Amino acid sequence: MSHHDDDLHGLLAEYETPSALVAACKKVRDAGYAKWDTYTPFPVHGIEKAMGIRMTGLPWIVLAAALVGLASAVGLQWWTNAVDYKFISSGKPMWSIPANVPVYFELTVLFSAFAALFGMLILNNLPEPSHPLDHLQAFGRVTDDRFFLYIEKGDAKFDLAETQRLLDGTHPVTVDAVNEDRRTSDQLPKPLVLAAAVIAVVALVPFAFIAKARATKTDKPKIHAMGDMDWQIKFQAQQPNPLFSNGMAMRAPEPGTVAMDEHPDDEHLTAGKVDGQFVRTFPASVTIDDATMARGRDRYQVFCAPCHGVSGNGDGPVAQRAMTLAEGTWVPPTALGQDYLRQMPVGQLYDVVNNGVRNMPGYGSQIPVDERWAVVLYLRALQKAKAAPVGELTDAERAALK
């Protein structure tokens, strides 16, 4: 073998089996070489020791990444849910460890995995597009079934004759001189650079559009990606509709529908007032007869009796239950037979039924206006029954009381 010294890059020995390679490694290691390596199709176990490879620092890189991942997960969840955009969900605290553990775990693993792969590639100097060994035909079998040992000329102990003798003594298949790679350019291929540049420029275009959209105003309506959600097939208020005889999409209310302000002009009827004063008479439209009284009794027993009691003594089942529980916040319902209520104008009683008073809610939205007056009528009858003067009773009743 004759070589120009300038061209030589190193010496390569080829072996058939992993055990032959491991035996050779020990000799090269003991000879004190530093810039050498072995090339194998699979990780040969025990070769680290034979070559004197020290434990890699990769686990520390991964540990650091894991801590960064954990910190990111804590920071992300704390900042977004406890600081920047607070809102209560299911009564859970804004910030608590248990609800946030799954994301801590996932991001810790994610960051660690990236560090493990990319840390390995960086420590291994990968990607490595070319190497002087690539030009040796025999070296193609390194990823198949052959085992190689390579000593670089750059090693301080390298001496062509000496090193050759050392390698020959390890029973290799062959020992080859490997030349410097002067054929492969150290520049990236021109088409590749050009393509990368074009892709980089094109990739910026969407961002340019976004930037433009954020910086400009328009009077055009927004873009509707899925039109059928924004423009649904239905008739809306005030639109024409040929299906109906009056040609309108809106329909008239059903007969009997109660509007809140059905008699806007009749203040006596709807508010129980005339000129701001509560009235002492029933409105003209309310007929005072047995039918109205019966309706009033019926409505009273549905809406009033639960609290005020069937006889109006303020002892309805709700009140009794509240007294039993004795919770301290209960305001007992008024007994309806009291004198001040007997003196109260019917308009004011109507107003209480309509709008409520103190703890009592208004029933205006649940009882039609005529029936509110019927309830007042029945109330008056109840009051009268409770404090009737003896002169108003029939003889039979007077007899019964004795």
Add this chain to the structure above:
Amino acid sequence: MAMAQSPFDLAPQGENAFARITHNVARVAEVPKPPRGWYIAFGIALSLLSVFGVSIGWLFWQGIGIFGNMNPVFWAMPIVNFVFWVGIGHAGTLISAILYLLRQNWRTAINRFAEAMTIFAVICAGIFPGLHVGRPWLPYWMFPLPNQMSMWPQFRSPLEWDVFAVGTYFTVSTLFWYMGMIPDFGTFRDRSTTKLRKAIYGALAMGWRGPSRQWHRYERAYLILAALATPLVLSVHSVVSFDFATAQLPGWHATIFPPYFVAGAIFGGFAMVVTLAVPARQFFGLKRIITVGHLELMAKIILATGMMVGYAYSMEFFIAWYGGNDYEMFTFFNRALGPYAWSYWCMIFCNVVSPQVFWSKKMRTNPWVILGVGVLVNIGMWFERFVIVITSLSRDFLPSSWGYYKPTFWDFSLLAGSFGLFFTLFLLFCRYLPMVAMAEVKAFHPSAHGHGDEHH
């Protein structure tokens, strides 16, 4: 057979065991034409994939009204399909990571394509949540992206944990898979006969030439990734089970869910591995690498995990009774005897009864029996998710709000279409990527010992 001249029927060439392994695996990607079965399967897969495309297009155009989802079954087949595919995606990483840590060297024959299967299944799974949100232009709301509304995801919700768990799982599985393939890409590059193949596989191999100093760091990284992926694989289906377990619904609100879901995922995942492995080793002449012995070991795992799943089913009934909650008791009574009893008993037959044939050595060493059970278990595991989601939702607390859910044509076409996507990706993988981890198989070959006998 008519295909006797197929290159896959010829004995592998090479002067030693390592060369024969290389040849056996690499020829799958190197022969000018794959076997006829591959074309047939690919044709079917592409047809189903186009069904998927059409269904998604119609869904986006028309809205989620095309689903059968109704009141009270608001979560229906999209969630069933999501959980089904995520479950399938568990066997790959389990084989790669957990069996690696347990020094189960037989895994080397099947880990690569189990990993591929995992990734493709997670891709299928990931599509369904995106589809069922109903606003296909808004799924980015799931991610913590800064926006002018200052609107962030809600990290106290298990659905948000899902985004992180499934996203991390997909990413880590892909990294693990790619890293495992780097040395094999190097083999493909060195065997390339055309410039194009050399360029593509060369780029993927990133200049891997197998120096021992690199192998040392590579193995360390692989060990770390395996150690990371092991708890990850257990966490992912646990988090998926939280979607149900943290709800108050009878039949969902159970502490057994995380382990039960993980066991079911491993069970379903292994069933899918054997479903793919049996035809693949047949078509591509890999019977010497994926041996009947490997299939038998997987059948044993299917039997074991099937029993765990069966245990979970019976324990759910026991706890429903032991817990003394009327609604819980009704839910399980309703599962077994209610309007969806057919799906419940279908699940029991496929998941609990069918794997019992593996008690017989004759059955668990017959690839076609294994394939049959694998297919049944896949069906059973789909029904398991159907039973959990549909029976619980359709009859909960108030009888006045009960209903009967019926899937529509589009529900089924999306499920069928997702199989199209899965098989298309898988068949492309078989044809163009190293289907078996050659370097790992060689490393565990008897002749690979660095200080053993001179020759094999």
